[in-house]
Amino acid sequence: MISSSMRTLLWLKRLMPEVRWTMWQNRSCSNSSIHKHLISKITATGPISVAEYMREALTNPVAGYYVKNDMLGAGGDFITSPEISQIFGELLGVWCVSEWMAAGKSNMFQLVELGPGRGSLASDILRVFSQLKTVLGETDISVHLVEVSPKLSQFQAECLTGGNTQSSDGDQPVYRSGTTRTGLPIYWYRRIEDIPRGFSVFLAHEFFDALPIHKFQKTEKGWREVMVDIDPESPEKLRFVVSHSPTLASSVLIQKDENRKHVEVCPEGGVIVQKLANRIAEDGGAALIVDYGHDGTKTDTFRGFKGHQLHNVLEAPGMADMTADVDFSYLRKMTGNEVTCLGPITQRSFLKNMGIDSRLQVLLRNCHDPSTRAQLIHSYDMLINPEKMGHRFQFFSVLNRGRLSQYKGMQKNTAPLPVAGFAELDIQ
Numbered sequence: 001m002i003s004s005s006m007r008t009l010l011w012l013k014r015l016m017p018e019v020r021w022t023m024w025q026n027r028s029c030s031n032s033s034i035h036k037h038l039i040s041k042i043t044a045t046g047p048i049s050v051a052e053y054m055r056e057a058l059t060n061p062v063a064g065y066y067v068k069n070d071m072l073g074a075g076g077d078f079i080t081s082p083e084i085s086q087i088f089g090e091l092l093g094v095w096c097v098s099e100w101m102a103a104g105k106s107n108m109f110q111l112v113e114l115g116p117g118r119g120s121l122a123s124d125i126l127r128v129f130s131q132l133k134t135v136l137g138e139t140d141i142s143v144h145l146v147e148v149s150p151k152l153s154q155f156q157a158e159c160l161t162g163g164n165t166q167s168s169d170g171d172q173p174v175y176r177s178g179t180t181r182t183g184l185p186i187y188w189y190r191r192i193e194d195i196p197r198g199f200s201v202f203l204a205h206e207f208f209d210a211l212p213i214h215k216f217q218k219t220e221k222g223w224r225e226v227m228v229d230i231d232p233e234s235p236e237k238l239r240f241v242v243s244h245s246p247t248l249a250s251s252v253l254i255q256k257d258e259n260r261k262h263v264e265v266c267p268e269g270g271v272i273v274q275k276l277a278n279r280i281a282e283d284g285g286a287a288l289i290v291d292y293g294h295d296g297t298k299t300d301t302f303r304g305f306k307g308h309q310l311h312n313v314l315e316a317p318g319m320a321d322m323t324a325d326v327d328f329s330y331l332r333k334m335t336g337n338e339v340t341c342l343g344p345i346t347q348r349s350f351l352k353n354m355g356i357d358s359r360l361q362v363l364l365r366n367c368h369d370p371s372t373r374a375q376l377i378h379s380y381d382m383l384i385n386p387e388k389m390g391h392r393f394q395f396f397s398v399l400n401r402g403r404l405s406q407y408k409g410m411q412k413n414t415a416p417l418p419v420a421g422f423a424e425l426d427i428q
């Protein structure tokens with residue numbers, strides 16, 4: 001049986017090649033409530049950093065892009081790899097199990113996902129866990145989701161539990177909990193630090209690119225931060241300005257050996273990956289970070305998307321998606337010396353290494369409906385074609401040092417290998 005994660009082809013027909021996999025219906029560009037709020041704030045206290053601007057636009061508790069009620073409604077949606085094909089989540093599920101096995105089959109296993117969107121990735125992974133019951137045995141498995149959007153957490157709850165959850169009042173660390181359709185305990189948090197300690201496999205798919213970045217420009221006077229200000233010619237408009245003097249961020253976030261002229265730094269991403277690394281070093285486990293990204297080479301990547309098109313990031317904040325490529329060299333630096341980092345490698349390489357070709361063959365063998373077969377092949381192509389998502393997305397992993405011995409002699413750009421034969425499993 002093909003799961004409902006063949007949920008996408010309708011959407012894909014409408015996607016244009018250069019567009020982030022995010023879709024919005026056309027909406028007015030003018031004067032979102034966040035726009036008004038930011039104009040008042042800048043009028044009162046002066047220009048704000050790009051990081052503050054991005055944080056307000058994406059996660060403002062009332063009107064942020066990810067928080068608003070209608071984000072997943074008829075008016076807007078985003079398409080990401082887990083939404084394109086069930087195979088994506090299945091292979092990541094196999095990766096999780098293979099890391100758990102390679103780490104010595106700990107008797108507790110926390111699956112942690114950061115920014116789970118609609119819950120499709122976790123859902124496909126949990127189906128794999130069910131199919132691999134004999135491998136996982138009596139392991140105490142639990143699911144932990146870090147999600148800033150209460151509304152998206154409802155979609156996740158519906159997808160993963162069929163609505164079988166309870167919500168907590170106020171600022172409790174666990175704001176929602178329940179039991180998955182496959183019978184596992186599941187919890188929702190706002191912050192990583194609230195997740196219980198213990199062996200964990202962390203997944204972050206298109207999460208780090210949504211975290212706020214600072215932007216810096218090299219000038220004759222040294223590094224200066226790029227700020228967001230009001231355009232004096234048009235008081236309703238925002239514009240970028242370069243700070244006259246150093247800011248705290250420009251003093252502490254630029255590396256001494258930096259030789260680019262323009263740099264974006266995501267300190268929040270750095271802090272989060274540091275927390276993951278500390279946990280992986282102390283409690284065991286692994287992290288897989290999948291995103292648009294580069295290895296410390298790109299400069300100006302901050303961009304907005306709206307209505308299938310590139311969108312001016314300074315227009316209609318809160319009503320358009322904002323993203324910046326993830327700097328994996330920065331994440332690697334922030335993990336420290338107690339863990340091993342592998343990658344980034346392309347999505348194509350990772351999925352090929354994980355056996356996507358064999359998995360596709362198994363699904364095709366079990367499927368006789370011509371249109372579903374065509375969809376399977378089309379979505380496979382979307383995921384791995386270098387012109388589509390195959391090279392645009394990068395996989396980066398953080399592993400416990402205990403895994404290092406298994407990678408002796410391997411290149412930096414090498415993906416963890418799957419446990420042989422998993423991809424051929426007949427996971428329906």
Ligand SMILES: C[S@@+](CC[C@H](N)C(=O)[O-])C[C@H]1O[C@@H](n2cnc3c(N)ncnc32)[C@H](O)[C@@H]1O
Nearest residue numbers: 066080115116117146147148149205206207210
């Ligand atoms: C681009 S979506 C990706 C969704 C999903 N991983 C996928 O690939 O389909 C980003 C996700 O991260 C969540 N998110 C964004 N910023 C966050 C933050 N600071 N803390 C927790 N979740 C956040 C969003 O609400 C959303 O679920």
